[in-house]
Amino acid sequence: MTRQEAIKNVLMSQEFLDVIDELRNNQLNGIRYSTPSDSESREIFYNRLHAIDEIMGYLESIAKDSEIKDKAWKIL
Numbered sequence: 001m002t003r004q005e006a007i008k009n010v011l012m013s014q015e016f017l018d019v020i021d022e023l024r025n026n027q028l029n030g031i032r033y034s035t036p037s038d039s040e041s042r043e044i045f046y047n048r049l050h051a052i053d054e055i056m057g058y059l060e061s062i063a064k065d066s067e068i069k070d071k072a073w074k075i076l
Contacts, residue, residue, distance in 0.1 A: 004062060010059070011060065020056060
């Protein structure tokens, strides 16, 4: 199994997607329920949320890499 196939399998796993969704919701709730004066905590929650999104984007780009390369060859 290649790296790309392994990552595709992970991204298709409902359990993995559920965990990512829980992580995102935890960070969003931290922002949502913070006090107005707690800007430092909101910044931490925001940075964590951004990191989760960046990791997911990177994994998705690896999983779709061959599809993109195949389409590029069709254009040429």
